[in-house]
Ligand SMILES: Cc1cc2nc3c(=O)[nH]c(=O)nc-3n(C[C@H](O)[C@H](O)[C@H](O)COP(=O)(O)OP(=O)(O)OC[C@H]3O[C@@H](n4cnc5c(N)ncnc54)[C@H](O)[C@@H]3O)c2cc1C
């Protein structure tokens with residue numbers, strides 16, 4: 001059950017090029033959030049912009065009642081968020097959506113994050129480590145300056161992180177899915193979770209199908225109402241019986257979907 005609260009900013013820091021990490025005091029949401037869920041935030045104190053913006057829950061500190069967000073400045077809403085300071089207050093609705101399914105303990109997991117798509121995967125990775133799942137995170141970014149976990153990379157998380165950059169300025173020179181393919185070929189994994197740009201997700205889905213492995217993806221569709229009423233966030237998924245496919249709402253039936261549930265031949269399903 002989601003709540004709509006006014007949350008106070010405890011801390012806001014820039015961690016990369018246009019990337020910010022924000023701690024919010026939101027005990028009602030932090031106490032119930034699970035990895036893969038998101039919050040729907042009003043970015044200004046006026047009604048402009050009218051629509052709230054969805055951001056994944058990047059982490060929680062339940063003892064302190066804190067919610068952690070990691071976001072990239074894209075347009076008006078996220079620019080307004082980046083201008084907020086400690087002590088400012090924001091209307092926040094959450095936790096919303098369906099989170100990740102957690103595997104059996106001991107199952108080996110790979111997390112694949114493209115850019116700011118690492119945001120929900122860090123929350124998931126922390127939970128999996130607590131449950132004794134071996135975790136490797138593969139992070140892809142345009143360059144060293146766009147690495148979403150900050151310049152210290154994976155030093156702040158309790159699992160191994162391997163980096164790929166498009167321009168070769170850090171880690172492997174090439175797409176992060178090359179790293180995933182190597183890991184799958186080495187049979188080092190039982191389950192894959194991913195979040196990032198559409199091209200990366202599509203390639204990841206193809207690799208999972210080729211190696212016969214299960215996966216779950218978190219989608220970042222544009223949203224209107226955030227609670228299932230407006231249908232602006234639908235994506236194309238496999239159907240049942242006589243219906244070859246079905247449109248599902250990312251805000252309530254997602255944002256997490258099984259990789260083999262998603263239909264990839266339609267560009268409108270996933271933001272490229
Ligand atoms: C469930 C969910 C979780 C998300 N989690 C995170 C997160 O943890 N961190 C984060 O940085 N971002 C996340 N996003 C994306 C984030 O919501 C958008 O970047 C944000 O809404 C953009 O708002 P804006 O006002 O800054 O940009 P706008 O002014 O609304 O848009 C600027 C440009 O960005 C494009 N755009 C807007 N929204 C999206 C989107 N969802 N996907 C692709 N392109 C878009 C627009 O088409 C436009 O060209 C998430 C999205 C969803 C649906």
Ligand code: FES
Nearest residue numbers: 224226230231251
């Ligand atoms: S955003 Fe309105 S139905 Fe999903």
